[in-house]
Amino acid sequence: MVMAAILAGTAFFVYTQVARSSYLTGRYLERQQPVQFSHKHHAGDDGIDCRYCHSTVETTASAGMPSTQTCMNCHSQIWADSPYLEPVRESFRENKPIEWERVHDLPEYAYFNHSIHVAKGVGCSTCHGQIDNMPAVYQENTLQMEWCLACHREPEKFIRPKTEIYNMQWQDGDLNAEERKVLYDNYKIRQAEILTSCSTCHR
């Protein structure tokens, strides 16, 4: 019986570790895209605001993928002859969207809305990591339920001021506990019982 318990415990531990591994969550795996688009260059070096391309993040569930015209706002003029950008020009010429590889794919039984998160003080980098340092974007977190709940139980530990939502350099240590409490109250975030209720995310 003791042997069985030890074996079961070990098996359970191995199971949880494998379930959280990037093999099953897709975490840290860079995706190859049809265009060699670098967030490091555009968001990092050029300092373009996230919302220039992901322009519906404040108003809709999806953060928004840029239309090819958004690319052409600049690339009709700069790097306009680059062979790397031929898929972009082709998309623009033939009116066919670029088929990007999805990096963050939540299971469809989970309801997620970007707009409420950025409105209540969750910054981009809190979930997506330092995108401005990623030449090819990868998933920074497991996107598992335990990870969602870690914040829904104690949102005050993860929120930041409204002006810093799109700041990729923001560190959670930039605020002390009292400032966080004030922020939490000002954002009027609901109590943890509601945020962790089943139907908040499974509708």
Add this chain to the structure above:
Amino acid sequence: MSMSKSRVESRESRAGRRALFCLLPSAFCLLFIGCGVRSDMQDQPRYDAYEKSEFFSDNRASRNIPEGTVARGHLKENKALHTGKIDNPNANLQVETATDATGNTLVSSFPNDIDEFPVPVTMELVNRGQDRYNIYCIVCHGPVGNGDGMIVRRGFPQPPTYHDDRLRNAPVGHFFDVMTNGWGKMNSYADKLSAVDRWAVVAYIRTLQISQNPSGTTAMNANTAANTMPPVGTSNSNTSGGAR
């Protein structure tokens, strides 16, 4: 809890224990398979935003609005608000253009653009304009509108500065028209900025103009809605400082 456990244990025979022992690994194998394979619950028979569709010939699940239809709440009744143009343009008065040294085609007369904001110019509107400007416009026009944004430094043709007499005296409808329909090398930003947001950006551009030319403030106020401009003027000391 312990009671039931002991009862279960006492009921377990030797053979039962052995069966359990064999079952455990197979149960874990099943769990692994459950995790590795996406089940129906995870990919439900509906479209997410931007999802690929095998049904439509162009493979786009997000469909364009059929031509000639107006979405609820999107009827552009108010011409001034949605176009920045006056109601009865004089057909004899055409826009005059000139070409500057860098090859930009510049509008030099603005006969059909409205000269007053169709929305009340408030502190909130200017702040909203600053917020939007710093996302969509700053990349080329630069923090104060000199036309030295990061993308221009990367090689994009330089846009004209806001801070010359031509654009200081341009009616507000002109800026709105350029944002709505594009001009020269600049594409339309109507898909990124709602009509009210575009007016907010116009208000912020006026604020920038005042910030770079404080002595000209009076003339500018006379040129735009005189009664609504003072809040813009007073905000300039706060906003331009941050923008710089």
